[in-house]
Amino acid sequence: MNRKKTLIISSVVILIVLGSFFIGTLYPGHDLLGVETPPTRMTTSEDVTYVQGAEPKTAPQERVVIYNAQVSLETTDIQGCLQKIRGLAEGYGGYVASSSRSSYGIQSRAEMGIRVPKDKFHAAIQQIEAYGKVLDESTTSEDVTQQYIDVKARLSNMLKQEERLREILAMATTVDEVLRVENELTRIRGEIDSLQGQINYLEGNAEMSLIQVLLTEPAPPFTPPGMDWGETLEIAIIGFFTVLRGMLILVVSVIPIAVVGVPLYHVYERRKRKQQGHKTDIEQGSKHVP
Numbered sequence: 684m685n686r687k688k689t690l691i692i693s694s695v696v697i698l699i700v701l702g703s704f705f706i707g708t709l710y711p712g713h714d715l716l717g718v719e720t721p722p723t724r725m726t727t728s729e730d731v732t733y734v735q736g737a738e739p740k741t742a743p744q745e746r747v748v749i750y751n752a753q754v755s756l757e758t759t760d761i762q763g764c765l766q767k768i769r770g771l772a773e774g775y776g777g778y779v780a781s782s783s784r785s786s787y788g789i790q791s792r793a794e795m796g797i798r799v800p801k802d803k804f805h806a807a808i809q810q811i812e813a814y815g816k817v818l819d820e821s822t823t824s825e826d827v828t829q830q831y832i833d834v835k836a837r838l839s840n841m842l843k844q845e846e847r848l849r850e851i852l853a854m855a856t857t858v859d860e861v862l863r864v865e866n867e868l869t870r871i872r873g874e875i876d877s878l879q880g881q882i883n884y885l886e887g888n889a890e891m892s893l894i895q896v897l898l899t900e901p902a903p904p905f906t907p908p909g910m911d912w913g914e915t916l917e918i919a920i921i922g923f924f925t926v927l928r929g930m931l932i933l934v935v936s937v938i939p940i941a942v943v944g945v946p947l948y949h950v951y952e953r954r955k956r957k958q959q960g961h962k963t964d965i966e967q968g969s970k971h972v973p
Contacts, residue, residue, distance in 0.1 A: 747831040750892040752822040758815030772797035793898040798891040838878040
């Protein structure tokens, strides 16, 4: 009996402890003394106190991405579409980069490349797709951020070298020193111009996205060729007389051969029959000899 009571009391104590733990996890803002603990707050940049002399971290480099697209459309009004695309580019603050037009058989084709600001890229594509039947559409993106950072770093180093060389040039005292420094300055300036050109190219292509639009007319429906019965009959008669003339030429050409060949053939057959008859007589005579 005592053992049973002990087991019951132990179970009740365990349940009380577990229940207390569960209730405590539901109300973490209150401690055992009943004092409310202020909630924890994420630290923000406003709460950071910079140590005197420490430099703030550099803001992350914005990604430099070049967007390109190619759209193929089928339309019956190529000239109208070209005007619409040109107006779209100018309306978005862009421009026409290239334009061409050609004919393939009886079909006309045209191609126009436009550049629009990168924030208008997708809107421009959607608007262009409404100008005709979309045959093909593709977009590409090239992330050149790392290349852009590398080129800018090289340019910064070159500018520092140029500044240092100008300081050295100012201190040069002999003609030889001046010439050597000026030659080095010329080389450095050439590399600076090249790097600046690369930066301008990357920035320009990233800021102004390229959209190539190919326009084609729909293929004409198949129509069977008409038949001119008079011309057809004329061609048939010409063919008939052509065959007849060939046969006549062949017959006339064979006549001399027949005139010579037929008598020779008869002579040959006659001699052959005589030889066979003579051979037969000899064989029969040999049979009658005892």
